[in-house]
Amino acid sequence: MRKLIIPIAMLLCVQLALAAPLHGTIYNTDLNIAGDVLVEVDGQKYLSKDGQYTFDVTEGMHTITATKGLLTVVEDVSVKGDTVFDIFLLGDFSEEDELWHDTDEEYFPKEEEPVSERKWAYWVAGIVFLFTLFRIYRARKKYGPLKVFRKRVKAESMKSVEEHKKDLEQEPGHIEKALEIMRKHDGRISQKQLRKEMLYLSEAKVSLIVTELEHIGKVEKVKKGRGNVILLK
Structure with a gap:
C-alpha cells in the first residue's frame, strides 16, 4: 500500500506544479x-x-462556458501562467450577420409583367440593382468581407474592459x-441603431463609448x- 501512495502523491504534486490560475470578471x-x-471549465463548475x-x-x-438565465457564452482561452480572461455576456453574432446582410440584398422580379409595363420594370430593376451594388461596395469597403468582419468582431469581443479603454484612448475619434x-439623428437614437451605425466596433466597445459619453x-441614457435610448444633451 505504501508503495502505491508514493507514486500517487508524486503524480498529484506534478499536476499541482503544472496548474495555472485562470481568473477574471x-x-x-x-x-x-x-x-x-x-461558469464551467473542463468539468469544473463555479456559481459566481x-x-x-x-x-x-x-x-x-x-x-x-458562462451561463446566466437563457444566455450562454462559450469562449476558447489560451492559458499560460497566471491568465486573466474577462467574459462578456453578449450572445452570439446573429445580429451582426443580420446587420451585415442588410447591405447584401438583391432584387429579383418574381412575376412576369405585361410587355407594355416590362420596360418600366426593367428600368426600376436596373436602378435598384445599381443601388444595391453601390451599397455592397460601400459596406465591403468599410467592413471588408464577411469572414474577415466576423473574425475582427470576434477578436474585439474577447478583449477585456481595460483593453477596450486603452483602444478608445488611442483612438478618440470613435467617441467623436x-x-x-x-447629431445626424437629431440627438435621439437607440443604442441598437448606434451599434448598427458603428458596426465595425464590437457591442462591448459601443457600450463603453455610451458609458463614457454619459460619464x-x-x-x-434612458x-x-x-x-436603451441615447439622448444628446
Missing part, C-alpha cells in the same frame, strides 16, 4: 459586473455571485464619431423596453 451588455453566473471567477487548470487551450451619428455629461 464577468460583464453584462452594459459593461456592468454580472452576478449569479454559472459577485461576477468574479477563479479556476486552477493546466496550461494550454481550454473552453470556458458616435456624437456625430447622434462626461454629453448624453443621457431605458426603454429591452433596450
Whole structure:
C-alpha cells in the first residue's frame, strides 16, 4: 500500500506544479459586473455571485462556458501562467450577420409583367440593382468581407474592459464619431441603431463609448423596453 501512495502523491504534486490560475470578471451588455453566473471549465463548475471567477487548470487551450438565465457564452482561452480572461455576456453574432446582410440584398422580379409595363420594370430593376451594388461596395469597403468582419468582431469581443479603454484612448475619434451619428439623428437614437451605425466596433466597445459619453455629461441614457435610448444633451 505504501508503495502505491508514493507514486500517487508524486503524480498529484506534478499536476499541482503544472496548474495555472485562470481568473477574471464577468460583464453584462452594459459593461456592468454580472452576478449569479454559472461558469464551467473542463468539468469544473463555479456559481459566481459577485461576477468574479477563479479556476486552477493546466496550461494550454481550454473552453470556458458562462451561463446566466437563457444566455450562454462559450469562449476558447489560451492559458499560460497566471491568465486573466474577462467574459462578456453578449450572445452570439446573429445580429451582426443580420446587420451585415442588410447591405447584401438583391432584387429579383418574381412575376412576369405585361410587355407594355416590362420596360418600366426593367428600368426600376436596373436602378435598384445599381443601388444595391453601390451599397455592397460601400459596406465591403468599410467592413471588408464577411469572414474577415466576423473574425475582427470576434477578436474585439474577447478583449477585456481595460483593453477596450486603452483602444478608445488611442483612438478618440470613435467617441467623436458616435456624437456625430447622434447629431445626424437629431440627438435621439437607440443604442441598437448606434451599434448598427458603428458596426465595425464590437457591442462591448459601443457600450463603453455610451458609458463614457454619459460619464462626461454629453448624453443621457434612458431605458426603454429591452433596450436603451441615447439622448444628446
